Structures are given as structure tokens and as C-alpha cells.
Amino acid sequence: MISHFGIRRREFVLGTVAAAASGAxxxxxSAKDLGTPASGTSLPKDLxxxxxxxxxxxxxxxxxxxxxHAGRSPITPLEELFVRNNVSPPPPSVVADPDSWSIxxxxxxxxAVLTVAELKQIDIESVACVLQCSGNGRKxxxxxxxGTAWTVGAAGCILWTGIPVRSLIQKLGGVxxxxxxxxxxxxxxxxxxxxxxxxxxxxxxxxxxxxxxxLAWEANGKAxxxxxxxxxxxxIPGYFGVNNIKYIKKLAFSDVExxxxxxxxxxxxTPLGGKGSTEFPSMWQMPIKSWIRDPIETTKSGxxxxxxxxxGGEGGASxxxxxxxxxxxxxxxxxxxxxxxxxxxxxxxxxxxLPPGKHVLASRATDSKGNSQPEHMTPNDRGxxxxxWRAHAITITAT
Amino acid sequence: MISHFGIRRREFVLGTVAAAASGAxxxxxSAKDLGTPASGTSLPKDLxxxxxxxxxxxxxxxxxxxxxHAGRSPITPLEELFVRNNVSPPPPSVVADPDSWSIxxxxxxxxAVLTVAELKQIDIESVACVLQCSGNGRKxxxxxxxGTAWTVGAAGCILWTGIPVRSLIQKLGGVxxxxxxxxxxxxxxxxxxxxxxxxxxxxxxxxxxxxxxxLAWEANGKAxxxxxxxxxxxxIPGYFGVNNIKYIKKLAFSDVExxxxxxxxxxxxTPLGGKGSTEFPSMWQMPIKSWIRDPIETTKSGxxxxxxxxxGGEGGASxxxxxxxxxxxxxxxxxxxxxxxxxxxxxxxxxxxLPPGKHVLASRATDSKGNSQPEHMTPNDRGxxxxxWRAHAITITAT
Numbered sequence: 001m002i003s004h005f006g007i008r009r010r011e012f013v014l015g016t017v018a019a020a021a022s023g024a025x026x027x028x029x030s031a032k033d034l035g036t037p038a039s040g041t042s043l044p045k046d047l048x049x050x051x052x053x054x055x056x057x058x059x060x061x062x063x064x065x066x067x068x069h070a071g072r073s074p075i076t077p078l079e080e081l082f083v084r085n086n087v088s089p090p091p092p093s094v095v096a097d098p099d100s101w102s103i104x105x106x107x108x109x110x111x112a113v114l115t116v117a118e119l120k121q122i123d124i125e126s127v128a129c130v131l132q133c134s135g136n137g138r139k140x141x142x143x144x145x146x147g148t149a150w151t152v153g154a155a156g157c158i159l160w161t162g163i164p165v166r167s168l169i170q171k172l173g174g175v176x177x178x179x180x181x182x183x184x185x186x187x188x189x190x191x192x193x194x195x196x197x198x199x200x201x202x203x204x205x206x207x208x209x210x211x212x213x214x215l216a217w218e219a220n221g222k223a224x225x226x227x228x229x230x231x232x233x234x235x236i237p238g239y240f241g242v243n244n245i246k247y248i249k250k251l252a253f254s255d256v257e258x259x260x261x262x263x264x265x266x267x268x269x270t271p272l273g274g275k276g277s278t279e280f281p282s283m284w285q286m287p288i289k290s291w292i293r294d295p296i297e298t299t300k301s302g303x304x305x306x307x308x309x310x311x312g313g314e315g316g317a318s319x320x321x322x323x324x325x326x327x328x329x330x331x332x333x334x335x336x337x338x339x340x341x342x343x344x345x346x347x348x349x350x351x352x353x354l355p356p357g358k359h360v361l362a363s364r365a366t367d368s369k370g371n372s373q374p375e376h377m378t379p380n381d382r383g384x385x386x387x388x389w390r391a392h393a394i395t396i397t398a399t
Numbered sequence: 400m401i402s403h404f405g406i407r408r409r410e411f412v413l414g415t416v417a418a419a420a421s422g423a424x425x426x427x428x429s430a431k432d433l434g435t436p437a438s439g440t441s442l443p444k445d446l447x448x449x450x451x452x453x454x455x456x457x458x459x460x461x462x463x464x465x466x467x468h469a470g471r472s473p474i475t476p477l478e479e480l481f482v483r484n485n486v487s488p489p490p491p492s493v494v495a496d497p498d499s500w501s502i503x504x505x506x507x508x509x510x511a512v513l514t515v516a517e518l519k520q521i522d523i524e525s526v527a528c529v530l531q532c533s534g535n536g537r538k539x540x541x542x543x544x545x546g547t548a549w550t551v552g553a554a555g556c557i558l559w560t561g562i563p564v565r566s567l568i569q570k571l572g573g574v575x576x577x578x579x580x581x582x583x584x585x586x587x588x589x590x591x592x593x594x595x596x597x598x599x600x601x602x603x604x605x606x607x608x609x610x611x612x613x614l615a616w617e618a619n620g621k622a623x624x625x626x627x628x629x630x631x632x633x634x635i636p637g638y639f640g641v642n643n644i645k646y647i648k649k650l651a652f653s654d655v656e657x658x659x660x661x662x663x664x665x666x667x668x669t670p671l672g673g674k675g676s677t678e679f680p681s682m683w684q685m686p687i688k689s690w691i692r693d694p695i696e697t698t699k700s701g702x703x704x705x706x707x708x709x710x711g712g713e714g715g716a717s718x719x720x721x722x723x724x725x726x727x728x729x730x731x732x733x734x735x736x737x738x739x740x741x742x743x744x745x746x747x748x749x750x751x752x753l754p755p756g757k758h759v760l761a762s763r764a765t766d767s768k769g770n771s772q773p774e775h776m777t778p779n780d781r782g783x784x785x786x787x788w789r790a791h792a793i794t795i796t797a798t
Contacts, residue, residue, distance in 0.1 A: 073620025074525055074558060075474060080620070121702045124748045126473055126736030159473060161736070221472025221479070303520045337525030337560070340737045349523045 046092065047227060051079040058148050061085040065153035071293050071309025074337045074347060075128065076156030078220055083227050084133050084154060086201055086262065087188045090226075090247050094187070098223055098231035103215070107253030109173025116217055116232055123167035127214055128159045129237035129343035130311045131244060134267055134283040137377075137386030143272060145383030152291045152392070157311070157345045158228075160235045162216030165251070169210060179253035182210050184234040184245035197260050203243045203267075204257040205236060205284055212237050212343075215248065237343030238312070240283045240385075242267050257282075270381040288313030288373055289387040290320050290348075290365035292394055299354065301398040306333070306350040306361060312387075313367030316342030322350040326360035326393060327375070333363070354398040362393035445491065446626060450478040457547050460484040464552035470692050470708025473736045473746060474527065475555030477619055482626050483532050483553060485600055485661065486587045489625075489646050493586070497622055497630035502614070506652030508572025515616055515631055522566035526613055527558045528636035528742035529710045530643060533666055533682040536776075536785030542671060544782030551690045551791065556710070556744045557627075559634045561615030564650070568609060578652035581609050583633040583644030601659040602642045602666075604635060604683055606652060611636050611742075614647065636742030637711070639682045639784075641666050656681075669780040687712030687772055688786040689719050689747075689764035691793055698753065700797040705732070705749040705760055711786075712766030715741030721749040725759035725792060726774070732762070753797040761792035 043050055044060040054069040063083040065076070072080075094101060099117035133154035135147050148154070165182075169175055186201035214235040217224055224230030229246030236243050242262070257263055257278065267283040268276035290310035306324070310317040321330035333350040348363070366372035377388035386392075442449055443459040453468040462482040464475070471479075493500060498516035532553035534546050547553075564581075568574055585600035613634040616623055623629030628645030635642050641661070656662055656677065666682040667675035689709035705723070709716040720729035732749040747762070765771035776787035785791075 073560060073617065075620060077620045121699075121704055123750065124704050124706065124735055126746065128737055159736070161472060218472065221474060221476045300520075305520055305523050307523065336523055337558070338527055338737075338739045338743070340739070344737070347525065351522065 047083065049079065049225075050083075051077070054080040055082075056153065062148045064148075064150055065156065067152050067291070067293050067296050069293070070153040070155065071157075071291065071345060071347060072307075074157065074340055074344065075159050075220060078158075078222065078225065078228065081131070081156040081158065081228065082133065082150075082154045084148075084241065086242075087199055090187050090189060092226055094247060095223070095226045095230045098217060101231035101247075103232060103248055104250045105168065105172055105252075106250065107176050107179050108169055109176060112172055114168075119163045119168065119215060119232075120217070122171055123163050124161065125164045125167075125214060126159060126161045127212075127235065127237055127343065128157060128340035129235065130155060130157050130286065130345050131235075131241050132156075132286055134240045134242055134384045135382070137289075137392070138383035140386045140388065140391035141377070141379055141383045143379050143383075145381065147383060152293070154241075157309075157340070158219050159221070159340075160214055160216040160233075161218035161221075162214040162232075162235065165210045165213040165215060165234075168215065169253075175207065175210070175253045178255050180207055180255050181205065181253065181257055182207050182213070183250075183252045183254060183258050184243070184248050185250040185252070186245045187247035187249040200260050201245060201262055202258045202260040203245060203263055204254075204282075205239060205243050207253060209236050209239065210253075215251070238285050240267075240286055242283055267384070268382075269384055272379055272381050274381050276382070283384055286312040287385055287387050288317055288365050288367050288371055290317065290363040290373065290389070291392045292322075292361050292363050295361075295396045296394050298397045298399055301354050301356040304352055304354045304398070306352060307336075307347065308333075308363050309345045309347050310363070310365035311343075311345035313365070313369070313371050315368040316344075317346060317365040318368045320348050320363055320365040322348075322352075323362040323364070323393075324352060324354065324359050327362050327390060330364065356398050358395060358397050360393050360395050362389050364389040446482065448478065448624075449482075450476070453479040454481075455552065461547045463547075463549055464555065466551050466690070466692050466695050468692070469552040469554065470556075470690065470744060470746060471706075473556060473739055473743065474558050474619060477557075477621065477624065477627065480530070480555040480557065480627065481532065481549075481553045483547075483640065484645075485641075486598055489586050489588060491625055493646060494622070494625045494629045497616060500630035500646075502631060502647055503649045504567065504571055504651075505649065506575050506578050507568055508575060511571055513567075518562045518567065518614060518631075519616070521570055522562050523560065524563045524566075524613060525558060525560045526611075526634070526636055526742065527556060527739035528634065529554060529556050529685065529744050530634075530640050531555075531685055533639045533641055533783045534781070536688075536791070537782035539785045539787070539790035540776070540778055540782045542778050542782075544780065546782060551692070553640075556708075556739070557618050558620070558739075559613055559615040559632075560617035560620075561613040561631075561634065564609045564612040564614060564633075567614065568652075574606060574609070574652045577654050578606055579654050580604065580652065580656055581606050581612070582649075582651045582653060582657050583642070583647050584649040584651070585644045586646035586648040596658060597660045599659050600644060600661055601657045602644060602662055603653075603656040603681075604638060604642050608635050608638065614650070637684050639666075639685055641682055666783070667781075668783055671778055671780050673780050675781070682783055685711040686784055686786050687716055687764050687766050687770055689716065689762040689772065689788070690791045691721075691760050691762050694760075694795045695793050697796045697798055700753050700755040703751055703753045703797070705751060706735075706746065707732075707762050708744045708746050709762070709764035710742075710744035712764070712768070712770050714767040715743075716745060716764040717767045719747050719762055719764040721747075721751075722761040722763070722792075723751060723753065723758050726761050726789060729763065755797050757794060757796050759792050759794050761788050763788040
């Protein structure tokens with residue numbers, strides 16, 4: 001069983017390094033300038049409420065926040081939050097009366113089916129945490145992995161409100177004995193004629209995650225929109241987006257992981273050319289990460305505030321260093337705004353006098369245990385979890 | 400000079416009591432049921448982006464958040480934030496290119512006129528704080544004061560981003576010697592033929608406020624809208640809304656208060672029938688306050704989460720008690736969500752089993768120094784700063 005929990009240790013290899021990192025300089029030409037990838041199409045009809053000028057529409061189901069907007073504030077406006085759907089969502093009618101949505105709780109001493117209205121009277125909590133797609137940063141891998149070529153904008157920090165899963169489970173008598181996993185099942189309709197296991201959005205996480213998880217009906221003080229999983233979404237702070245099951249219909253505790261393809265085969269950290277299976281780590285906890293979002297193209301020379309965002313790592317990001325010479329030298333940045341807890345991101349700003357010319361700006365975050373971003377991210381087949389600071393660096397011109 | 404700073408001490412009389420408060424019970428019939436005052440008109444044309452269902456439109460310049468929405472989340476969505484203008488704002492064109500807006504800084508060693516673009520490169524900070532109209536709660540006074548009859552919804556908690564005033568002043572050599580006040584002047588156009596002093600929105604606060612003040616260009620991660628003071632607003636955490644000058648054109652330090660009517664005569668805590676003048680306390684710091692926002696009319700009997708919000712007081716609200724019997728007995732509520740700092744509000748929830756029938760629900764907040772809300776608020780002529788817990792109590796029916 002321990003291998004299922006292995007992501008935590010393996011990601012240390014995949015996505016973190018000891019605090020003393022390489023000081024090798026990055027030449028301007030070797031840094032990718034990915035500040036403003038071109039937008040493909042326009043916002044789909046049901047997402048017209050989104051902020052067009054802050055988003056890049058890759059497809060109707062894959063919409064990215066522009067780097068200039070990704071991490072601008074401690075809380076991401078919903079209008080600017082990325083959209084990523086694996087399959088088609090339920091009809092909009094499910095959010096017309098959110099309180100009537102029901103969820104089945106299984107693998108507990110007293111299984112129950114409860115409506116959102118009932119959940120709301122049991123307990124309530126608000127948690128700020130980063131929602132990030134496993135493939136965020138995929139474009140920074142050199143092997144051109146399959147999947148959406150996200151740069152930094154498949155991530156946002158959201159203030160969720162809902163019922164703590166631990167309070168709900170306590171009310172239902174506790175988890176049945178021997179359960180090692182908590183499994184959420186999404187309410188997406190399964191098209192007829194298909195093997196449900198190949199389509200269902202069903203993800204298992206270590207049972208301990210119930211201590212921090214929320215069943216959320218609100219985001220940023222508003223009823224959760226359909227695009228982000230309303231009426232009810234499982235939120236697991238610190239875990240990649242795919243585990244945060246939208247329109248959740250079932251929460252079950254069991255001794256084995258789900259056999260659904262999205263759990264057993266997909267979202268696995270596999271070597272290049274490898275096929276996903278349970279022998280490889282699942283996309284669970286997010287490694288430490290940071291990026292600069294301003295400036296990302298040009299800026300006036302002279303006094304400049306270099307701004308960005310950092311998050312993740314065991315215990316949350318605690319500090320971040322900035323380089324204006326492609327990694328040859330580093331200085332600490334100032335943290336900006338309130339600390340919204342270990343699962344939220346933190347904005348940073350670095351005050352510097354930039355002479356005219358090209359500059360390669362990089363950021364490198366460190367958590368409270370001394371884990372920091374690696375210089376390079378070891379490639380994995382599907383291009384998950386990129387957090388290498390060198391590829392996230394950006395070349396700008398001061399005029 | 401000390402009398403100008405007197406609000407801090409006087410509000411202790413006006414708006415706080417020692418922690419051991421009266422235990423007298425409130426009968427259902429004596430509690431005002433002000434949960435859902437009727438909406439007057441509809442949203443004005445330029446505020447169509449606001450959430451109609453969360454707001455009560457008193458007039459085009461006075462729009463209140465409904466009690467059911469007021470304090471629902473640690474951060475108030477801008478769409479649900481109250482609107483209050485003393486005079487007509489500048490034209491919308493001023494927010495078309497926010498970076499070109501300029502502000503004059505006077506009463507410092509090196510006076511300067513700076514654009515927002517320039518401010519952005521000096522320093523940056525984000526602060527969460529409550530924005531509350533001085534007259535919030537006016538409807539709870541019995542003497543029917545002049546002015547909008549706000550209940551609880553002329554308040555919100557906003558995450559502001561801008562430049563700390565102290566960083567700006569430090570860059571300009573510091574405050575000129577002998578200055579006791581910091582004065583902000585709004586950019587509202589002054590109609591021809593009127594004495595500017597009777598119209599200008601210009602407020603002075605004790606110079607110490609510069610240590611916590613911000614010149615903000617962003618709210619909740621978005622460019623500050625015109626309705627809330629964009630392109631640039633003075634934000635003074637812990638101070639009533641009127642001091643948070645919108646479209647700020649000038650920030651000046653001086654040894655005397657502004658002579659503008661809004662400072663010298665208006666926004667003063669005067670006795671009933673009294674005329675405002677500098678002999679009375681100015682509406683500066685906000686006293687401690689709380690209210691319940693759910694349930695406010697009817698609820699199902701059985702398990703109920705009584706939810707609300709608290710803020711203010713010296714050092715921020717630290718705890719809140721709930722009564723379900725009109726103040727005869729009190730129990731502590733649970734605080735909900737992250738602590739966004741001493742100037743932000745905090746949500747609370749109280750888990751209770753309510754039998755069928757009428758119940759009078761009340762909340763009473765206490766700060767870290769032991770100051771708590773008074774049972775009754777001593778009336779003042781204009782109906783400012785009501786924070787008495789009894790008038791904020793609400794009668795509900797459990798079915």
C-alpha cells in the first residue's frame with residue numbers, strides 16, 4: 001500500500017531540491033519567452049461571464065489564465081480562473097437549485113444520502129487553497145507531451161466554503177475499519193454504450209486527506225458555478241485539481257483505489273514513453289512552485305517591482321528568491337498581502353533598478369522544511385507537475 | 400489637538416462596553432425584524448455589473464447589500480459590495496487608462512505629482528479590511544435620523560492592493576515637520592458656481608494613520624472600478640468609509656484639519672438635535688460590531704448553523720457569543736475561515752438544535768482588549784456607528 005502514498009516522497013525527487021541550488025547563469029536566448037501565447041478561440045457561450053481579456057481559450061474545455069493575470073492577487077477572481085474539464089459537465093439545471101443536489105456517503109459506519117441543504121446545517125468552514133491542473137507548465141517540457149500546453153495559468157487560489165469532510169464523517173459514525181482511501185465520484189453523465197470505467201471522473205486519495213478536505217458549495221463568496229464544479233465540489237487542499245471532484249455525487253471510503261481509468265492509468269507520473277499504471281505515483285500533492293507574472297515582456301528601465309506568486313511544498317511555501325541575471329545570483333523577495341494559510345498561494349514583489357536591455361528574470365521558492373524548486377524538472381511522459389525554475393524564467397526587455 | 404483624536408476614547412463610551420454585559424432577555428416582539436427591507440428601485444445603468452439579487456437599491460448613489468449576503472464570505476464579492484457616493488463621481492473615462500491618473504503629494508519634504516504607473520513601481524502591498532459607511536445601522540436608531548436607513552449592508556470586506564502610504568512618504572523624504580493630519584482630496588468635479596468647500600470630498604485623519612494606509616488601484620484582484628473609487632483610492636484600514644477617499648487627487652500633510660464641510664461639520668458624532676462641528680468627534684475608527692445573517696426569517700427546526708460576521712474594535716474582533724433567547728444566555732461561536740488580519744472581518748458559525756417556534760437571535764463580539772458591543776447604542780443626531788447588539792438581534796421562526 002505504501003507505494004500509493006509514494007508521490008509524497010517521489011515528488012521530492014521529481015519536483016524539489018535542497019535549498020542550495022545551482023548558480024549557473026541562464027543566457028537570454030536559452031530562456032523560453034512564453035509570456036503571451038496566442039489565444040486560439042473565443043469563450044464558449046456558457047462562459048461569457050468570464051473575463052475575456054484575462055484568459056487564453058485553448059478549447060471550450062481548456063481555458064488558461066494569462067501569465068499577466070495568473071497570481072495577481074491573493075485570491076483569483078472566478079472570472080479569471082482557468083477551466084479544465086475531462087468530460088462534458090452535467091446540464092446547467094443542476095445549479096438552478098443547488099440545495100437540492102444530493103451526495104451519497106459510503107464506507108462509513110452510517111452510510112447516508114444527504115442534500116446540500118442538509119450539509120449546510122451540519123458544519124461550515126472556509127479554506128483558501130490553490131487549484132492547479134496536473135499539466136500546468138506542460139509547455140515548459142522539451143519533449144512536447146500530449147495534452148494542453150499550459151504555461152502557468154492553469155492555476156488559481158480560491159476561497160472555498162463548505163462542510164469539512166471530517167465533520168461530516170464524524171456525524172456518520174466515522175470511517176469503516178480498514179479503509180485506506182477516500183474516493184470521490186463526479187456527477188458527469190456517462191454516455192450510453194461506453195464502459196463507465198473509461199469515462200467516469202472518480203479519484204482516490206489517501207484517507208488522511210479527509211482531515212483537510214471540504215465539500216464546497218461556495219467559491220469566493222458566491223454559489224459555486226457549474227464551470228467550477230457547482231453545486232458541490234470536493235476540495236482537497238494541497239492536491240492537484242483532478243482530485244477536486246466536481247458535481248460530486250458520491251464520497252466513499254474503501255481499502256482499495258478506484259479502478260476507473262482516470263485513477264488506475266491516467267494522472268500517473270510515468271517515464272518518457274511509459275504507460276500509466278498503479279505502479280507509478282498518482283497526481284496527488286503538489287510540489288513547491290513559483291513564477292513571475294510582471295514584467296513578462298517589456299518594462300521601463302529604472303525602478304521596477306518584479307511580481308509573482310509562490311505556493312505548495314510540504315507546509316506551504318515560506319520564502320522566494322529572485323534572480324535578474326538568469327540564475328547567477330539570487331536575492332529574497334518581499335511577501336505581499338495576508339497569509340491565507342499553508343494551502344493558499346502568496347504573492348511576492350521584488351524591488352529593483354533595472355538598466356536598459358534584456359534581462360532574464362527567475363524565481364525560486366522554498367518551503368518551511370527547506371525544500372525548494374529544482375533548476376530542472378525531470379521529464380515525465382504526460383508532462384505533469386513542472387516546477388523547474390529555469391524553464392519558468394522569463395526574458396524581458398527594459399527600455 | 401487631543402480632542403481631534405478623541406473618537407478613539409469617546410467611541411468606547413459610544414460603542415463599546417466592558418465584556419460582562421447585561422443578561423436581560425429580549426422578548427420576540429421587541430426585536431426589530433429587519434431582515435429584508437423592500438428594495439426601492441433597480442440598479443442604475445452604469446452598475447448593471449452588480450449582483451441585483453444581493454442588493455437593495457435605495458437610490459442611484461445608495462445601494463445596500465442584503466442582510467442575507469452581508470458577511471457571507473471572508474471577502475465580499477465586488478458585485479455584492481454596497482455603493483455610497485456623497486457627490487457625483489468623475490466620468491467613466493478616468494478608469495479607461497488607470498495608470499495615467501495622477502496624484503499630488505503635499506506636506507512632505509519633497510512634494511511630487513505621481514502617476515499610478517509610477518506608484519506601482521515604488522512598492523506594493525495587499526490588505527484585507529472592512530469598508531463600512533458611517534451610517535451603517537442607522538435604521539436601528541429609534542429617533543429616525545436623516546440619511547439612508549441602512550441596516551447592516553453598508554459594509555463589506557475587501558482585499559485591496561496598492562502602495563503603502565508610508566513607503567511613498569519615505570521615498571519623498573518624510574512628512575514635513577509639525578504635521579498632525581493626513582488629508583485626502585477626492586477627484587469629483589466641483590460644479591461651477593458652488594463654494595468648493597461645501598462640495599469637495601476632503602477628509603483629514605490623524606497623521607499616524609499613514610502607517611497603515613494604502614493608495615489602492617486594485618480590489619479583490621481586479622482594477623478598482625469607478626463605483627468604488629478607481630483609478631486610485633485612499634484606504635485607511637479600521638476607519639469608516641468616508642475617510643477612504645475615492646478617485647484621490649491629492650494627499651496632503653498639515654498641522655490643521657481640512658476646512659471642507661464634510662470634515663468640519665459633517666460626519667461628527669453630535670447629540671440629538673445638535674449641529675456638527677469640530678468640537679465633536681469625527682467619524683474615524685470603527686467600533687466593534689457583529690451581526691447574524693443566516694437565518695434571518697425562517698428556518699427548518701432541528702440542527703441549524705447560525706452564521707454571521709464580526710469586525711473592528713481596537714486590535715480587531717477576537718471572539719463572538721451567540722444568544723438564541725434574546726440575550727438571556729450566551730455561548731461562544733466558532734470562527735470560520737482564515738484570519739485576514741486585524742482590519743478584516745471574520746465569519747462565525749454557531750451550531751444549535753432549534754425547536755419549532757419563534758427565536759430571537761443575537762450576536763455580541765469582543766476584541767482582544769475585552770471591549771465588546773454594548774447592549775444599547777447611545778443615540779447621536781445623524782445616526783452613526785450603531786453597534787448595539789440588541790437592535791441588531793433578529794426574530795426568526797423555526798418551522
